Amino acid sequence: MVLKLQFFILLFLVVAQNGSIAQSNDDCFSCHGDPDLTMERGGKEVSLHVDKSVFSSSVHGDQDCVSCHAGYDPENLPHRTEPGVVDCTQCHDVPGFSSSIHAERLGTRDEPACAACHGKHDIKPADSLDPVTTCESCHTSRDVRKYRTSKHYKLYRRSGSGPSCETCHGKAHEIKGVQAHASKEGRAFVYKTCITCHPNPRHSFHKGLDHCATSEEPSVACCTDCHGNHASTIDKRAVSLSCLSCHLDEKYFAGQPGGERMVKFVRSYAHSIHAQGKFKGKKAVTCIDCHRNHLVQDAKGVASPVAFENIPQTCGKCHPDVVVEYRASNHGRALHEGKPYAPTCTDCHGEHTIQSITNSQSPVSKLNEQKVCLKCHLNSPEVRAKVGLSTKFIDAYEHSVHAQALAKGNENSATCSDCHGAHNMRRGGDPQSQLFKRVEYKTCGKAGCHEKESNDFEHSIHGVALMSGVMEAPTCTTCHGQHQILNVKNPQSPVSTRNLARDVCSPCHASVKLDTKFGLSAENPQTYMSSYHGLALEAGSTTAANCASCHGYHKILPSSNPESSINIKNLPTTCGKCHPNATRNFASTRIHTQIKSENSGVLYWISWIYIWMIIVVIGGMLVHNLLDFIRKAQRKLRMRRLGIVHKYRPYLYVRMTRNERIQHFLMMASFFTLVFTGFGLRYPDAWWVTWIRDIGGEPAFALRSLMHRIAGVVMGTVSIYHLFYIAVTPRGRQLIKDLLPRLQDVRDIMRTFQYYVGLTSQRPKFGRFGYVEKAEYWALIWGTVVMVVTGLLLWFSTFFGSATSKLVIDIAEVVHFYEAWLATLAILVWHIYFVIFNPDVYPMNLAWIKGTLSEEEMADEHPLELERLREQGDPSIVIVADDQRLHDGAA
Secondary structure: OHHHHHHHHHHHHHHHHOOOOOOOHHHHHHHHOOOOOEEEEOOEEEEOOOOHHHHHHOOOOOOOHHHHOOOOOOOOOOOOOOOOOOOHHHOOOOHHHHHOHHHHOOOOOOOOOHHHHHOOOOOOOHHHOOHHHHHHOOOOOHHHHHHHHOHHHHHHHHHOOOOOHHHHHOOOOOOOOOOOOOOHHHHHHHHHHHHOOOOOOOOHHHHHHHHHHHOOOOOOOOHHHHHOOOOOOOOHHHHHHHHHHHHOOHHHHOOOOOHHHHHHHHHHHHHOHHHHOEEOOEEOOOHHHHHOOOOOOOOOOOOOOOOHHHHHHHHHOOOHHHHHHHHHOHHHHHHHOOOOOOOOHHHHHOOOOOOOOOOOOOOOOOOOHHHHHHHHHOOOHHHHHHHOOOHHHHHHHHHOHHHHHHHOOOOOOOOHHHHHOOOOOOOOOOOOOOOOOOOHHHHHOOOOOOHHHHHHHHOOHHHHHHHOOOOOOOOHHHHHOOOOOOOOOOOOOOOOOOOHHHHHHHHHHOOHHHHHHHOOOOHHHHHHHOOHHHHHHHHOOOOOOOHHHHHOOOOOOOOOOOOOOOOOOOHHHHHHOOOOOOOOHHHOOOOOOOOOOHHHOHHHHHHHHHHHHHHHHHHHHHHHHHHHHHHHHHHHHHHHHHOOOOOOOOEEEEOOOHHHHHHHHHHHHHHHHHHHHHHHHHOOOOHHHHHHHHHHOOHHHHHHHHHHHHHHHHHHHHHHHHHHHHHHOHHHHHHHHHHOOOHHHHHHHHHHHHHHOOOOOOOOOOOOOOHHHHHHHHHHHHHHHHHHHHHHHHHOHHHHHHHOOHHHHHHHHHHHHHHHHHHHHHHHHHHHHHHHHOOOOOOOOOHHHHOEEEHHHHHHHOHHHHHHHHHHOOOOOEEOEOOEOOOOOOO
């Protein structure tokens, strides 16, 4: 290369010596046209080559080289030891350049000479230069390169009229420097620049720009703070990052009350569904979607899109269908009316922390939703006053089967929105409400809930009536309750086995109003409650049949429907669920039988006869005993006043042997056990029954049933043994002979009443047994037979009812009940009186315990028997000395 340079110098000298040298471009290209021409400058090899064709096609192609490269001596090589700067201003008058940032940089290491933009020998017309490409030849930073990804560049490339470097930084020679945006002057520069293309004062961003230019607050954001310097974009993701770059910087909130909390509040957005959820391939919701982009207002300002009253409109931009529902709801109407307690979207879903409803952290997730609702409906007095429901009613949900299932993690269980709706919450009386009576069953029957039950109800007599416009017809909540829906096994549930008939079915079916309007039988609930099934449930049974056991739970059909469980053809199957092997005979008669109605036939007449028999018999006993008590009391008082004392020997006479006393005790124990347990079934609400049930709980009923049957077996066994006793043993045979009714008993009755009313002063005398004991004994025999027979029929009702008919069982039930009353009253009025309250034996006749009577007692009650024993010298007499019993004498 050095040799070439020496050659060209030598050639130049020779030419110069030969005469005049013309300073033409060809002369220059004779050397500079060589591509290999170079020189060393500043320790670097620099090319001196100029492409003649390129130069010729440039705007300077008709200019001489020396026009620009002035001051070069063609006589010397190199032409100049210190080449000067080409001065374009000799030809080009560019007044704005001197004040530009480029002019300020002249003389520096990175000075921007004219050639940097226009080129050196390939200078093109100015209007053909691409300002973007031209500027990027020097400005190569990453931030500048982002311009090609911006909205501005896309517009520029598409139409050529979009913003380029010159648009913001100034024309080619008037480019200004960029001032710091934190200063008011910097923000004013941004405002002035952006307003050039965005001048419409009606747009919100114009107002925002004006605010950023005039505010004294250094933290006020301007255009480039959000959109970037060169990568100006409307990408919502990038915009949100711009917002967070400031709002997560604690220095911007330093010294402000709650500043740290505000930063934390904004930071929570990063974990929300809006920040992370995908929506059409982009971030679902960014800052500007809610707060707007340029005219961001204080959240509490009435003009702010996130102000309390504006939130539904803001959320509705993305959720239009939901907002339509919300505005029609009670919540939306309350907001429209200006109620301060009206909830909006953020009250339920949260603000920056909004999560998907399937996220367990969401306040409206299945497990958390009730807390959000109760925050207002339970804890706000204003809301409670408006809704008009008690705290007890609202809080009852917490104890429901739904809430308990949720507490155990079952997210399929129903919570508030499942029934009331998520956004379209309306009062139950609103036809558009999910809880409107005619559609309530559909709400309960939604997929995953009670589909089968809902379908059954729809085809039931209740569902058909409801769809026909009968609003009195029951629906789900009528039976199950509203908030406090309990498991059917819960004893507090209205549809539990024990409560269903009394608390659910009876209020409607026993209603005289509904009975009159719809032709129902108001007597049916009463007949059920007085039946064994109803009484058993009231007494504490959890297995006895209730209404649903026969009629069904949800698919309740009229008996005329062939599919009905109470259709005559289906009754054996229905009854057979509890009564295996039940036949058509067992279910052949009327189920709901009202014995007080003449329509019940034989049952009515049996009950009528028994009632009158009880009145006459027990009434007669009361009159008899009252007269007996008065007469005997008068006699005792007269003897005491007159000092009449009869001397009796200290003898005890055997009245009952040990065998007979055992029979009596077993009969007495079984009788009172039967009375106690039997009436415990018939009168389940009696104080002593409820007391036992409260103590014993559910097992008390099963124990009652067992004790009743055991006592019945004992009574039957004792009765059979007694038959054996009076048939086989000598004393037994004598006993039955002495107890046989005789004509003398009739005479004794007549004389006794004459004595009672004062027609005679002579007391009638009785032998071993008077008419009192005989009447009682034969009444016992009669009652025992009746009770044992009817008891067996009831115990084995399925067998006997299937073999005969249900009418036989109904008759047995009526007879068993009234005979029990007759026997119980007879014992209390007749037997107890003569054993305890009889003045001749008071305070008690101890024969049933000791087996003996004193001579005085024998003289008062059985004088003829006493005379017989004295005459015969019966060995049963036991001598007692000093009131100490020496020998019982009982065999």
